[in-house]
Amino acid sequence: MKPRQKRLVYIVVALAAVGLAVGLVLNALKDNVSLYFTPTQVYNKEAPIDRSFRIGGLVEKGSMKREGDGLTVHFVITDLKKSLPVVYKGILPDLFKEGKGVVAQGKMEADGVMHASEVLAKHDENYMPPEAADALKKAKSVQ
Amino acid sequence: MIPELGHFSLIIALFLATTLGVLSILGAQRNSRALMGVARPLAYGMFVFVALAFGVLAHAFLSNDFSVLYVAQHSNSQLPGQYRFAAIWGGHEGSLLLWALLLSVWAASVATFSRHLPEEMVARVLGVMGLIEAGFLLFMLLTSNPFTRLLPAAADGADLNPLLQDPGLVIHPPMLYMGYVGFSVAYAFAISALLGGKLDATWARWSRPWTTVAWVFMTIGIALGSGWAYYELGWGGWWFWDPVENASFMPWLLGTALIHSLAVTEKRGAFKSWTVLLAIGAFSLSLLGTFLVRSGVLTSVHSFASDPRRGIFILGFLVVVVGASLLLFAWRAPKVGLGGKFDMLSRESLLLSNNVLLSVASASVLIGTLYPLFMDALGYGKLSVGAPYFQAVFVPLMVPMVFMMGLGPLARWKKMAAPDLASRVKWGFAGALVVALLLPFTMGKILSLESHKWSFLIALGLLMSFWIIASLVISLKQRLSGEGDFVQKLRRQSPSYYGMQLAHLGVAVFIIGVTMVKGYETERDVRMNVGDTLAAGGYEFRFNGVSQVTGPNYVSGMGSVTVHKDGRLVTELHPEKRVYNVSGMPLTEASIQPGLFRDLYVSLGEPIPESDGAWAVRIYIKPFVDWIWAGCLMMALGGVLAISDRRYRIHQKAVARAGNGTIVGNLQGQTS
Numbered sequence: 001m002k003p004r005q006k007r008l009v010y011i012v013v014a015l016a017a018v019g020l021a022v023g024l025v026l027n028a029l030k031d032n033v034s035l036y037f038t039p040t041q042v043y044n045k046e047a048p049i050d051r052s053f054r055i056g057g058l059v060e061k062g063s064m065k066r067e068g069d070g071l072t073v074h075f076v077i078t079d080l081k082k083s084l085p086v087v088y089k090g091i092l093p094d095l096f097k098e099g100k101g102v103v104a105q106g107k108m109e110a111d112g113v114m115h116a117s118e119v120l121a122k123h124d125e126n127y128m129p130p131e132a133a134d135a136l137k138k139a140k141s142v143q
Numbered sequence: 144m145i146p147e148l149g150h151f152s153l154i155i156a157l158f159l160a161t162t163l164g165v166l167s168i169l170g171a172q173r174n175s176r177a178l179m180g181v182a183r184p185l186a187y188g189m190f191v192f193v194a195l196a197f198g199v200l201a202h203a204f205l206s207n208d209f210s211v212l213y214v215a216q217h218s219n220s221q222l223p224g225q226y227r228f229a230a231i232w233g234g235h236e237g238s239l240l241l242w243a244l245l246l247s248v249w250a251a252s253v254a255t256f257s258r259h260l261p262e263e264m265v266a267r268v269l270g271v272m273g274l275i276e277a278g279f280l281l282f283m284l285l286t287s288n289p290f291t292r293l294l295p296a297a298a299d300g301a302d303l304n305p306l307l308q309d310p311g312l313v314i315h316p317p318m319l320y321m322g323y324v325g326f327s328v329a330y331a332f333a334i335s336a337l338l339g340g341k342l343d344a345t346w347a348r349w350s351r352p353w354t355t356v357a358w359v360f361m362t363i364g365i366a367l368g369s370g371w372a373y374y375e376l377g378w379g380g381w382w383f384w385d386p387v388e389n390a391s392f393m394p395w396l397l398g399t400a401l402i403h404s405l406a407v408t409e410k411r412g413a414f415k416s417w418t419v420l421l422a423i424g425a426f427s428l429s430l431l432g433t434f435l436v437r438s439g440v441l442t443s444v445h446s447f448a449s450d451p452r453r454g455i456f457i458l459g460f461l462v463v464v465v466g467a468s469l470l471l472f473a474w475r476a477p478k479v480g481l482g483g484k485f486d487m488l489s490r491e492s493l494l495l496s497n498n499v500l501l502s503v504a505s506a507s508v509l510i511g512t513l514y515p516l517f518m519d520a521l522g523y524g525k526l527s528v529g530a531p532y533f534q535a536v537f538v539p540l541m542v543p544m545v546f547m548m549g550l551g552p553l554a555r556w557k558k559m560a561a562p563d564l565a566s567r568v569k570w571g572f573a574g575a576l577v578v579a580l581l582l583p584f585t586m587g588k589i590l591s592l593e594s595h596k597w598s599f600l601i602a603l604g605l606l607m608s609f610w611i612i613a614s615l616v617i618s619l620k621q622r623l624s625g626e627g628d629f630v631q632k633l634r635r636q637s638p639s640y641y642g643m644q645l646a647h648l649g650v651a652v653f654i655i656g657v658t659m660v661k662g663y664e665t666e667r668d669v670r671m672n673v674g675d676t677l678a679a680g681g682y683e684f685r686f687n688g689v690s691q692v693t694g695p696n697y698v699s700g701m702g703s704v705t706v707h708k709d710g711r712l713v714t715e716l717h718p719e720k721r722v723y724n725v726s727g728m729p730l731t732e733a734s735i736q737p738g739l740f741r742d743l744y745v746s747l748g749e750p751i752p753e754s755d756g757a758w759a760v761r762i763y764i765k766p767f768v769d770w771i772w773a774g775c776l777m778m779a780l781g782g783v784l785a786i787s788d789r790r791y792r793i794h795q796k797a798v799a800r801a802g803n804g805t806i807v808g809n810l811q812g813q814t815s
Contacts, residue, residue, distance in 0.1 A: 028535035070670030091748035
């Protein structure tokens with residue numbers, strides 16, 4: 001091959017590789033991005049029905065109930081305006097507490113309850129997850 | 144008075160760093176011996192004063208001086224001594240001071256171990272490092288002074304975050320920072336080469352050991368962080384694709400590309416511009432990592448609530464560093480030249496492909512990490528990019544990379560005939576393929592794992608690691624074949640050859656660990672009454688209840704779980720649920736019995752209300768999980784072996800004799 005042809009081959013190969021990588025990235029982003037909503041937005045039916053999403057807020061005081069198996073937990077996430085019941089099966093993070101900030105990821109089911117696959121609280125007592133803080137701020141500004 | 148002394152030292156260090164930056168670069172440009180001569184003394188001076196400041200902060204922590212705000216925020220008189228020391232880098236200000244200290248350590252080491260380098264090179268390298276140090280010291284003094292007083296002094300401190308009270312965390316940040324900061328040396332070498340317009344094989348040889356050392360530290364640092372997450376966070380995971388993990392992983396990927404690209408530049412004089420670009424990229428990503436972690440734009444265990452001025456300062460610094468270096472690159476790189484020619488199939492082309500793959504992988508991690516930030520900034524709402532994204536992108540990129548990683552060391556420089564290469568590897572590849580396809584059928588039974596299904600991903604993972612091992616054996620066989628004494632020939636191979644092979648073997652071990660954990664782990668979250676047993680993966684776990692234990696600065700509920708296998712006692716595990724006295728923060732302390740082929744992992748969830756001492760308990764069996772960190776350790780050791788190679792210690796005279804610009808490596812008959 002002449003040097004010019006060779007360079008052409010390099011460029012084609014490089015473009016193909018970059019194209020492949022971009023394709024991979026876009027495809028993966030499409031499927032694996034989870035959007036975040038506040039309880040008020042969920043109440044206003046802005047959240048998707050058949051897709052997993054995230055919700056942030058406070059764990060409503062007195063809302064936490066445990067089923068007999070000791071692992072299934074019911075609680076309510078609130079932004080102090082609207083609230084959303086959540087059910088989660090598994091071990092909760094250390095800093096999960098009533099009245100504290102929390103972020104849950106899951107799907108809305110037909111029963112109007114979010115079935116969470118993941119519950120996150122933050123690693124620091126004084127620290128509010130920004131999603132939870134944001135939900136409270138938004139709800140307040142509506143008042 | 145003493146804390147003010149620390150503050151004052153920082154100001155002096157800033158002055159020295161700025162002077163170092165300006166004078167020695169100016170000196171090198173004007174070729175003034177007198178100006179260049181100040182580089183070394185100033186670098187030492189900078190080190191002394193930053194170390195003094197660090198010592199002052201350490202003293203404040205160890206003597207419980209709660210009149211210093213930072214100490215009052217991050218320590219407590221109940222805190223055990225070693226954690227009081229580690230608390231120095233338990234927060235924003237102190238970790239910056241550690242950053243600055245380590246940078247000055249690197250600068251002082253360059254000043255010490257560069258006797259054989261040309262004076263102007265040393266001056267430029269130290270000058271660039273001085274400017275970076277000046278940037279960080281300015282940042283500290285303006286926005287994050289660790290010596291700010293708290294008046295009146297607090298009676299006692301707010302305590303260190305319990306998650307950080309762990310031996311792993313005492314060494315994880317210094318190691319990782321040594322890596323982050325160490326890339327500044329590679330960066331400084333690249334910039335000084337651009338400034339001087341002389342970028343040749345000797346330049347690559349000088350900057351190679353420094354880059355490898357930084358990479359070794361970073362590898363160990365990341366592995367320690369991952370190990371800490373595994374046993375301390377209580378979820379049994381070892382990598383979460385957390386933004387802050389990504390922040391350290393991106394420069395690591397580019398750094399890995401860089402050490403390989405430097406090898407080509409040294410051996411063949413090729414890839415020069417690319418190498419320079421990688422050096423700039425690796426350090427820029429280190430800075431970006433610092434920005435992401437310290438600015439508070441990301442939320443994770445590492446981010447400290449902080450004020451926005453800090454983020455803006457680092458962002459500005461980042462823009463200046465990246466922008467200026469890229470401008471310099473665009474301006475000077477054409478002078479540097481592209482270097483040696485090579486064929487479509489050659490060791491160069493394989494290394495180049497892997498370089499590209501590593502860079503693309505790094506870029507894809509960057510996109511996933513920054514995407515939520517951009518979307519939020521553009522007003523598209525908050526969102527998060529989860530671990531599945533990173534897996535979906537990362538794995539397909541790493542498969543061809545691992546394949547070529549096996550071919551690379553077997554291919555010849557410059558030109559390699561495809562049939563020749565194929566005939567060298569065909570049996571090795573076929574063997575790896577057959578074993579990888581068949582092993583998953585029987586492995587479950589051999590290791591008495593709970594699941595023994597055949598799955599594509601397990602077979603693929605095994606194929607990748609067996610392929611690396613096979614190619615390694617082929618390479619060794621090639622080198623040791625022919626006449627002569629076997630032991631003699633083993634001895635004659637260079638340490639850098641063994642280093643490379645050990646590091647590559649580490650990748651194979653790492654892949655086995657990941658494949659086995661992903662494929663065969665057992666996870667159970669269960670409610671257990673006192674006396675309950677659970678059978679999992681051939682083991683029987685018995686929960687004996689939880690009792691109260693008092694620690695130095697916490698109260699703990701300590702569980703007892705006995706594990707039996709075939710009726711025989713294997714071990715007794717003691718997972719804990721601690722509550723720290725000062726912060727009131729609860730912490731799950733998992734209990735692990737490590738093993739070569741599996742870890743038994745038990746952690747406590749929460750007590751079940753209205754029951755007779757029942758708890759939610761998490762039980763994991765993690766096959767081969769320790770291989771993950773063993774693999775990382777082997778990579779790091781490989782790096783250490785590589786830098787022990789004698790040819791990095793040749794003197795200036797030898798270099799001068801060989802002539803700048805020729806490929807010294809080949810003259811010495813090294814081919815690794």
